[in-house]
Amino acid sequence: MARYRTAIKKAQVVLEPSARLIPDSRQVTPGDIFIATKGFDQDGSLYINSALELGAVAILVSDACDKTSYHKLDNVILVEGLEKKLATIAKEFYVKDQSVPMPVIGVTGTNGKTSISHLLAQLSQICLQQESAVIGTIGTGSINDLQPSSNTTPGVTEIYRLIKQFSAKNYGSLTMEVSSHALDQGRIEGLDLDVAIFTNLTLDHLDYHGNMESYFNAKAKLFTEYLPKCAVLNVDDQYGRRIADMVANQTRVVAFGQSESVKAYSDYVFIRGFECHVHGLSIDIEWQVIGAKETCFLQLPIYGEFNCLNLAAVFATALTLNWPIVAAHFSQLRPVPGRLELFVKPNLPVAVVDYAHTPDALEQSLLAVRKHLTGELYVIFGCGGERDVSKRPIMGKLAEQHADHVIITNDNPRTESEDTIIADIEAGMSGNNYQIIKSRKEAIDLALRTATASDAILIAGKGHEIYQVIGKESIDYNERDYVEKAMLALTTHGGMI
Known part of the structure; x- marks a missing residue:
């Protein structure tokens, strides 16, 4: 990105601290940089004039775009292969020192992403006494002040902009839902993950992926290509076990689930039993991390047997991040808004x-x-x-x-x-x-x-x-x-x- 900044300076463009990289011309505000790329059915260069009229101070345009659309326009910077470089550009633009002060957690799988994300954010706030952020289906931002989001996982420029925003506010953690579409399309490229969580895989999105194997391969990228520091995996699910085998030699694995096979892993969170009652769930947990085996009993004001696995994933992630959790913290958790x-x-x-x-x-x-x-x-x-x-x-x-x-x-x-x-x-x-x-x-x-x-x-x-x-x-x-x-x-x- 450094040479693109140099090009911007040569074009005598002054960037304000609030400047953003915007790939949708309709969202441009004065001071932004418009990103014009060549998509499947859209040529971003056709919207350069619209972006300039809305106040864009510079344009990064892909060499794949129609050059007649921006011929002789000022402040237009041609970038060879911009589509493939966009993540690197966005990361350097928004996260200049390449470090993020808060842990970043990615959650993927067919079911449970939203619940796990929100429960983790709540637990983070309780343990760390700092606000926490989510990016996902029912909103983005502080868990206490969610803003509507159009996609489960935003585009790569928006993700890095949000990371910059959350870092500036000293949030304690960021948990984001990572969809199979986002992984297939490279929307989180370059992201450094402290923990990646896999929930399960059932029939879904086959209109996009074609078959279950392609769907699985897209999900598995979160672990095999992004190499999180720790993989928290539901090994009751056959696909979770496959991921565990795929990353065993390069990533720390923490297994979770209800089957006895969970305890075959060095690090695990095992659900020994649970009870559904009128005011929520009681869950009996056993865990082993770095050789120390312990147990506890959790009381949660949350409905749904399926939430036992979600809570096990949350518990495992908190252990991995060394959050100072105690059983009483879990009684303070609340369901995701509008989800049971x-x-x-x-x-x-x-x-x-x-x-x-x-x-x-x-x-x-x-x-x-x-x-x-x-x-x-x-x-x-x-x-x-x-x-x-x-x-x-x-x-x-x-x-x-x-x-x-x-x-x-x-x-x-x-x-x-x-x-x-x-x-x-x-x-x-x-x-x-x-x-x-x-x-x-x-x-x-x-x-x-x-x-x-x-x-x-x-x-x-x-x-x-x-x-x-x-x-x-x-x-x-x-x-x-x-x-x-x-x-x-x-x-x-x-x-x-």
């Missing part, structure tokens, strides 16, 4: 807000909540308009099959008829243990007043979202906030919000 998120008040049913909006996700959430119950299970859900019609009767059937009481409500009907959507859901139901309440708020209010303190109410579909699309209008609607206020009102002044 518990709301608990005295003498009221437990309310569980979850993002589940597909048949599989709804079924898994219903099964997960059911295991924690002594009473009955209510479910409130709907289906989005102008989306896959075939899933509607399936979700109706699953709700009826796994819940004691079903309330069909609106999700995001958009411009489709609410009655048509509901009728499609009903088509999969055969009994009469359901009712229809189109208003989500009214459905929640009724369930809270009807269910007993030993029951649970799964409110599915919206999760962390803060809007509802009715017609062509996006209406402010934060289900998590509404549930919290509704339950508080019931405990204080008779239920009036």
Whole structure:
């Protein structure tokens, strides 16, 4: 990057401290440098004039672009093979001394990335008494102030910009979700990882990768090409065991899981047992790190048997990073916003807000909540308009099959008829243990007043979202906030919000 800086100086461009490398001309602000590359179906040089009009002070353009697009323009710097050099340029531009003061943790796998990332960030804050950051599906930035993100893993220039931002704020750690697409496309190239975590591999994204082996090879790059200081691997999963074999001679491996085979590894975190109860999980953990074997018992206000493995990954990572963890820290952890998120008040049913909006996700959430119950299970859900019609009767059937009481409500009907959507859901139901309440708020209010303190109410579909699309209008609607206020009102002044 040094010679590109020299070229910028020769072009008499003055870079402000706030200057950014921007590959999307629409996001350029005054003082930025626009990156023009040749993509599969776009030639970035076609947007150079737009970037200059928005205030770009310099342009880095690939020699693969159409040269007639920028002929005789000022402050345009030609870079041979810019596409392959972009990560190196971004790293030097944003992280000039090549060092990052906080540990960087990458999480990959089909399921669990978001949960592990958020739980690790929470634990980091508790242990280190510093704010921690995440980059992922439901937001980017401080765990306490997430900003919406368009991709699970951003582009490489954005990743290094965020690292610079988080480092300047003295965050204690950065945990990022790393998608298979990002690994295949080199979006984290050059990144030095302290820990890389593998969760599992199940059928997903085969429209992009073609087959499971290609999908696995993309995921494995995080460990074989980026060579993290430590690999935390779910060895209950066959693909996790394969990665362990692939990196055993070059990376420290910490295995985690529930099978006895976990203890065949030198360093491990083993789940000896667990219990699902109305207020969360109890997990019996055994671990061995550098020869010392220890045990502890964790109490967590989190639902879902599958979270046992997520917590084992978090525990293993914390040990690896030498965080001063104690069992009591884990009782302070909270679910990921909108992912089986518990709301608990005295003498009221437990309310569980979850993002589940597909048949599989709804079924898994219903099964997960059911295991924690002594009473009955209510479910409130709907289906989005102008989306896959075939899933509607399936979700109706699953709700009826796994819940004691079903309330069909609106999700995001958009411009489709609410009655048509509901009728499609009903088509999969055969009994009469359901009712229809189109208003989500009214459905929640009724369930809270009807269910007993030993029951649970799964409110599915919206999760962390803060809007509802009715017609062509996006209406402010934060289900998590509404549930919290509704339950508080019931405990204080008779239920009036």
